[in-house]
Amino acid sequence: MxxxxxxxxxxxxxxxxxxxxxxxxxxxxxxxxxxxxxxxxxxxxxxxxxxxxxxxxxxxxxxxxxxxxxxxxxxxxxxxxxxxxxxxxxxxxxxxxxxxxxxxxxxxxxxxxxxxxxxxxxxxxxxxxxxxxxxxxxxxxxxxxxxxxxxxxxxxxxxxxxxxxxxxxxxxxxxxxxxxxxxxxxxxxxxxxxxxxxxxxxxxxxxxxxxxxxxxxxxxxxxxxxxxxxxxxxxxxxxxxxxxxxxxxxxxxxxxxxxxxxxxxxxxxxxxxxxxxxxxxxxxxxxxxxxxxxxxxxxxxxxxxxxxxxxxxxxxxxxPAPKPSHSDTTPLTVSPDEIRVEVVNNSGVVGLAKQALEGLRVQGFVDPTSSNGTGFSDGVVIEHSPDKADSARTVAAAFPGATLKPVSDMGERVRVILGKGAPAVAEVPNRLGDEPLPKPTVTTTPSVGGxxxxxxxxxxxx
CATH class of the missing domain: 3.40.630.190 (LCP protein)
Structure with a gap:
């Protein structure tokens, strides 16, 4: 053919x-x-x-x-x-x-x-x-x-x-x-x-x-x-x-x-x-x-x-690249309501960050914010101050396969950068409340996705 x-x-x-x-x-x-x-x-x-x-x-x-x-x-x-x-x-x-x-x-x-x-x-x-x-x-x-x-x-x-x-x-x-x-x-x-x-x-x-x-x-x-x-x-x-x-x-x-x-x-x-x-x-x-x-x-x-x-x-x-899974079994020590989360959309797919915010809110993360990035990336990267590593682990539990990246001068925030292939928000083991996670309506293909x-x-x- x-x-x-x-x-x-x-x-x-x-x-x-x-x-x-x-x-x-x-x-x-x-x-x-x-x-x-x-x-x-x-x-x-x-x-x-x-x-x-x-x-x-x-x-x-x-x-x-x-x-x-x-x-x-x-x-x-x-x-x-x-x-x-x-x-x-x-x-x-x-x-x-x-x-x-x-x-x-x-x-x-x-x-x-x-x-x-x-x-x-x-x-x-x-x-x-x-x-x-x-x-x-x-x-x-x-x-x-x-x-x-x-x-x-x-x-x-x-x-x-x-x-x-x-x-x-x-x-x-x-x-x-x-x-x-x-x-x-x-x-x-x-x-x-x-x-x-x-x-x-x-x-x-x-x-x-x-x-x-x-x-x-x-x-x-x-x-x-x-x-x-x-x-x-x-x-x-x-x-x-x-x-x-x-x-x-x-x-x-x-x-x-x-x-x-x-x-x-x-x-x-x-x-x-x-x-x-x-x-x-x-x-x-x-x-x-x-x-x-x-x-x-x-x-x-x-x-x-x-x-x-x-x-x-x-x-x-x-x-698509295989979907990553969360493999860290160490108990989480920081509750979602103690963490300030910022979500950055680097996927090029409209609505991905907003969808992630809703998935975080129903689990007790307080007033997470979002913004559009200036570039394109793959997967999920979670940036955090070195002294907020435990908070970052809790956030990472919501994004299976995310990469943790210590960054100086981040302050209290934990920043989630969503790239192409970012998974939908998952349930965190120490989540608050029992409201079901919203069903994802926006997706982005892994690897060369989007x-x-x-x-x-x-x-x-x-």
């Missing part, structure tokens, strides 16, 4: 290899690159998929000249991470409006990947393709994430349409009617099966739906790709040589790839992931926040660091 998402890696049709436009990007990626952690034969593998909005060439001209934003751009950028055990795939969408440090232009020849990163300039993500093609995009991604990109593929409008038509159309679901003049696309609300031309309009639609943001468009694109995976599985594409050949022909006829990514490596990768089903493919968007200098742009939020770390270390962000994912087997209307 995953073979489709890397443009038909299962194919042994050598004649298709000549269709692919090969690009040497060495002049743009520079020499200071991350260390690869895998290759086509084994280990984690990272492939950057880009959609080009080029308006030249057969099948591309009818979408206008692009005079409002001259040159090629890559509005769709997806990092495909194939796990080292070849049992799952994570597709990371990078918003086109992200403002990120990027290699500066040099001598009118596009971005220069050899310029040290401390001299980079902040630039909108999709401008990098315009300035230096796939090489500049890859150098920018590697420099900001320390993730090595093993291979890349670029597909244009015509190739996209051809692949959808080769599948016999792709089902979509829209809760509202769409009328987008710029994408030249209209669609009534409900479920539809789109041909290639319609599907291109659907995934390009942005300003006329919802809040008009690129983030909203990314969610529709992820739902569409999920549907592609489901459709390919239902139609048994890989078992139909005639349909597979049409699909591969459409893909390779409008495809640009690196010089080392031929049909041989594609087949190797396909064979290693042939057991992966749609339930093992997940989509995620790089977490963003408002860009202070321009309301129409975004910047990567601190939670993005957690996502990139997961990709770097080959973690599956859909698998980052929303979409599984490819989800219903397309969800």
């Amino acid at each position: 995953v073979a489709l998402l890397v443009f038909g890696m299962a194919g042994t049709y050598a004649k298709l290899n000549g269709n692919i436009d090969r690009l040497d990007i060495s002049a743009w990626v520079g020499k200071d690159r991350p260390t690869p952690s895998g290759n086509v034969d084994s280990g984690p593998l990272n492939i950057l998929l880009m959609g080009s909005d080029v308006r030249q060439g057969a099948g591309n001209e009818e979408y206008g000249s692009g005079d409002w934003e001259p040159g090629q751009h890559s509005d769709t950028n997806i990092l495909m991470h194939i796990s080292g055990d070849r049992e799952s795939v994570t597709m990371v969408s990078i918003p086109r409006d992200s403002m990120v440090p990027s290699p500066p232009e040099s001598g009118g020849e596009g971005c220069n990947g050899d310029i040290p990163e401390e001299q980079w300039e902040v630039r909108q993500w999709n401008k990098n393709f315009n300035l230096g093609g796939p090489g500049c995009v890859i150098r920018t991604l590697e420099g900001n994430t320390d993730i090595f990109i093993n291979h890349f593929a670029v597909v244009d409008f015509s190739g996209f349409k051809g692949m959808v038509d080769a599948l016999g159309g792709v089902p979509v679901c829209t809760p509202v009617a769409i009328d987008d003049p710029q994408a030249e696309f209209t669609l009534a609300a409900g479920r539809h099966t789109l041909n290639g031309e319609q599907a291109l309009g659907y995934v390009r639609t942005r300003k006329s739906v919802g809040d008009g943001s690129d983030i909203g468009r990314i969610k529709r694109q992820q739902a569409f790709l999920s549907s592609v995976a489901q459709q390919a599985t239902d139609s048994k594409l890989l078992l139909r040589p005639d349909k597979l050949l049409r699909f591969l022909g459409a893909a390779t006829s409008s495809l640009q790839m690196d010089e080392d990514f031929g049909l041989g490596p594609m087949k190797t990768i396909a064979e290693s992931v042939k057991g992966i089903g749609v339930d093992k493919i997940q989509f995620v968007t790089v977490p963003t926040e408002a860009y202070p200098e321009d309301d129409n742009r975004v910047q990567w939020a601190p939670a993005a660091d957690q996502l990139w770390e997961a990709i770097r270390t080959d973690q599956d962000i859909s698998k 980052i929303e994912t979409r599984k490819a087997d989800q219903d397309l209307c969800s």
Whole structure:
């Protein structure tokens, strides 16, 4: 199934290899690159998929000249991470409006990947393709994430349409009617099966739906790709040589790839992931926040660091870390009503601290307070003055698995810092009163938690 998402890696049709436009990007990626952690034969593998909005060439001209934003751009950028055990795939969408440090232009020849990163300039993500093609995009991604990109593929409008038509159309679901003049696309609300031309309009639609943001468009694109995976599985594409050949022909006829990514490596990768089903493919968007200098742009939020770390270390962000348990059996010596507790929400999940306060109050902790933190962390850390260690132990009993951290100048307070994966408040052995603990309504996923994912087997209307 995953073979489709890397443009038909299962194919042994050598004649298709000549269709692919090969690009040497060495002049743009520079020499200071991350260390690869895998290759086509084994280990984690990272492939950057880009959609080009080029308006030249057969099948591309009818979408206008692009005079409002001259040159090629890559509005769709997806990092495909194939796990080292070849049992799952994570597709990371990078918003086109992200403002990120990027290699500066040099001598009118596009971005220069050899310029040290401390001299980079902040630039909108999709401008990098315009300035230096796939090489500049890859150098920018590697420099900001320390993730090595093993291979890349670029597909244009015509190739996209051809692949959808080769599948016999792709089902979509829209809760509202769409009328987008710029994408030249209209669609009534409900479920539809789109041909290639319609599907291109659907995934390009942005300003006329919802809040008009690129983030909203990314969610529709992820739902569409999920549907592609489901459709390919239902139609048994890989078992139909005639349909597979049409699909591969459409893909390779409008495809640009690196010089080392031929049909041989594609087949190797396909064979290693042939057991992966749609339930093992997940989509995620790089977490963003408002860009202070321009309301129409975004910047990567601190939670993005957690996502990139997961990709770097080959973690599956859909698998929560095991919940910790309280193992300290020493009797508690300080009653809850003798402790001043401050709860800090460092999880990025709204309402988590307030929920914790209610769980503490019903057990006798007097007037605990809360605030929002300025960063992101994992688990629960309990800070306390060295002479308040016994008070901190009582508080820790309410948060199984919490880490105790002595801090000078804390005074009488015991501070609870809730990070991603923080457990719900538990019952303290020496609690006061018998009012039941409130049922948790807010949760946060452990490890890379707080980052929303979409599984490819989800219903397309969800």
